[in-house]
Amino acid sequence: MTTAPDQRALWTTGAIAAAVAGRTTADLAVTGVAIDSREVVPGDLFVALAGRTSDGHAHAARALRAGAAAALVHRPCPGLAIDDRRLVHCADTHAALVALGAAARDRSPARRVGITGSAGKTGTVRALATAVAAMARPHASVRSFNNHVGVPLSLARMGATADVGVFEIGMNAPGEIAALADQVRPHVGIVTSVGAAHLGAFPNEAAIADEKGALFRHLAPGGTAIVNLDAGHADRLIAIAREAGVGRIVTVSLDDPTADVHGLRADLRADGTRLAVAIGGRHLALKVATPGRALAGNALAVLAAAEALGLDPAMAGLALARLTAGPGRGRLVTIPVAGGTATLIDESYNANPLSMEAALATLGRRAPAAGGRRVTVLGDMAELGDEAAARHRALSGALKGARVAEVIAFGPLSALMGRAAGLPVLELAEPAAAAEAVRARLAPGDVVMVKGSNAGGLGALVEALTRPGRVQSLAGFWAVDERAA
Ligand SMILES: Nc1ncnc2c1ncn2[C@@H]1O[C@H](COP(=O)(O)OP(=O)(O)OP(=O)(O)O)[C@@H](O)[C@H]1O
Numbered sequence: 001m002t003t004a005p006d007q008r009a010l011w012t013t014g015a016i017a018a019a020v021a022g023r024t025t026a027d028l029a030v031t032g033v034a035i036d037s038r039e040v041v042p043g044d045l046f047v048a049l050a051g052r053t054s055d056g057h058a059h060a061a062r063a064l065r066a067g068a069a070a071a072l073v074h075r076p077c078p079g080l081a082i083d084d085r086r087l088v089h090c091a092d093t094h095a096a097l098v099a100l101g102a103a104a105r106d107r108s109p110a111r112r113v114g115i116t117g118s119a120g121k122t123g124t125v126r127a128l129a130t131a132v133a134a135m136a137r138p139h140a141s142v143r144s145f146n147n148h149v150g151v152p153l154s155l156a157r158m159g160a161t162a163d164v165g166v167f168e169i170g171m172n173a174p175g176e177i178a179a180l181a182d183q184v185r186p187h188v189g190i191v192t193s194v195g196a197a198h199l200g201a202f203p204n205e206a207a208i209a210d211e212k213g214a215l216f217r218h219l220a221p222g223g224t225a226i227v228n229l230d231a232g233h234a235d236r237l238i239a240i241a242r243e244a245g246v247g248r249i250v251t252v253s254l255d256d257p258t259a260d261v262h263g264l265r266a267d268l269r270a271d272g273t274r275l276a277v278a279i280g281g282r283h284l285a286l287k288v289a290t291p292g293r294a295l296a297g298n299a300l301a302v303l304a305a306a307e308a309l310g311l312d313p314a315m316a317g318l319a320l321a322r323l324t325a326g327p328g329r330g331r332l333v334t335i336p337v338a339g340g341t342a343t344l345i346d347e348s349y350n351a352n353p354l355s356m357e358a359a360l361a362t363l364g365r366r367a368p369a370a371g372g373r374r375v376t377v378l379g380d381m382a383e384l385g386d387e388a389a390a391r392h393r394a395l396s397g398a399l400k401g402a403r404v405a406e407v408i409a410f411g412p413l414s415a416l417m418g419r420a421a422g423l424p425v426l427e428l429a430e431p432a433a434a435a436e437a438v439r440a441r442l443a444p445g446d447v448v449m450v451k452g453s454n455a456g457g458l459g460a461l462v463e464a465l466t467r468p469g470r471v472q473s474l475a476g477f478w479a480v481d482e483r484a485a
């Protein structure tokens with residue numbers, strides 16, 4: 001099969017200059033967009049963002065050497081002539097990235113889905129993109145690219161041929177969701193959950209719900225708002241959607257039979273959830289291959305979104321049996337310990353009270369092998385303001401409920417959480433250097449879950465613990481035995 005070059009190109013530098021009110025002397029094709037010179041792949045447009053700690057203009061020459069086809073800049077770059085034909089000059093590269101994202105949105109026929117929430121954004125983005133792939137050509141945000149850079153970058157990467165765009169939208173502070181949602185202008189908005197994430201920046205959880213609900217104020221006309229009734233503050237979210245005059249409000253729930261999409265049965269197992277779902281007058285039976293009640297709830301939102309996009313929810317449901325948990329987000333790895341192996345649940349990417357509770361419940365359902373115990377390696381949950389200690393202590397019940405035998409704590413708040421549960425606590429520092437100390441506490445058959453806020457550096461600990469390790473398939477017959485790096 002041949003593809004004409006103009007169909008393969010994501011952008012041309014001429015089109016980029018037009019979209020960002022910039023200047024360039026050539027019309028070169030680019031096939032991707034990158035903001036980190038170390039991640040450039042040949043053909044990319046490199047956008048030289050000027051951050052607080054580093055300035056992309058210092059790396060533009062390196063990006064072009066690495067194969068970038070063009071660079072978007074707003075000041076002279078060391079090692080590059082000002083009239084280099086690969087440069088697109090603009091007034092401000094961040095504003096230009098936003099303009100390029102808007103141009104991608106406006107040229108594309110894709111129906112857009114915006115996903116926000118205190119926990120479950122990335123997982124739901126991946127699940128929805130997987131679910132619709134058999135019926136449409138999805139484009140989706142990668143990693144957790146959900147902020148003032150990640151959202152316009154994800155938009156700018158959307159090709160003209162995508163027909164569904166799935167975007168993660170996040171926030172650290174008031175007002176951010178509105179600004180980012182206005183860039184995406186989704187046809188379908190999902191709020192996965194509302195909880196005490198970034199509580200330090202808000203007076204209370206209701207204010208966090210209002211912030212998340214801002215997504216619904218920025219839907220495209222006639223758009224669909226999807227609300228999970230089992231998540232906190234659902235009434236508040238529904239009121240915001242009503243007030244915003246959205247086209248349709250679709251509720252989902254595992255508990256409430258009046259929800260538009262209702263999980264009739266949820267059989268929660270260690271390797272996933274068997275779900276029976278009532279949607280649009282039909283009953284579907286499906287398997288969600290990523291375990292946990294929270295993720296089963298997210299799956300209902302995925303089915304609702306597929307339906308809102310005009311796609312068959314039954315086909316979408318089938319695909320959920322092929323989901324795999326990503327690094328840092330529930331991936332299972334077999335790791336070596338003295339005398340055998342243990343199972344590591346890698347939740348190292350991030351933590352807040354909501355996701356901690358969900359992950360502990362899932363840990364509680366995973367039985368250790370004979371003679372093994374459940375162990376948690378915890379990092380402190382960040383950005384909880386004055387409530388930090390209380391919010392950690394409040395999770396002691398979830399630790400006990402999961403029948404955890406020991407807590408290894410990186411940080412005083414994690415230690416507090418373990419002690420409040422009456423568990424033995426080993427306090428360690430510097431996760432990157434602690435792998436052997438952690439491994440020494442583990443015995444064959446143990447299940448160890450590693451979870452903490454991103455800033456705590458538990459990712460480096462997991463990397464060291466899993467070397468050499470083996471990623472376990474969650475559901476048996478796909479993604480078998482990928483070797484861990
Ligand atoms: N609806 C939910 N309610 C509570 N916890 C959830 C929910 N969905 C997912 N989680 C938990 O949150 C963890 C993080 O999920 P995910 O990475 O999808 O969240 P995120 O919102 O993208 O996070 P971040 O803000 O760090 O980007 C999951 O591993 C799971 O344990």
Ligand SMILES: [Mg+2]
Binds near residue numbers: 144
């Ligand atoms: Mg995320």
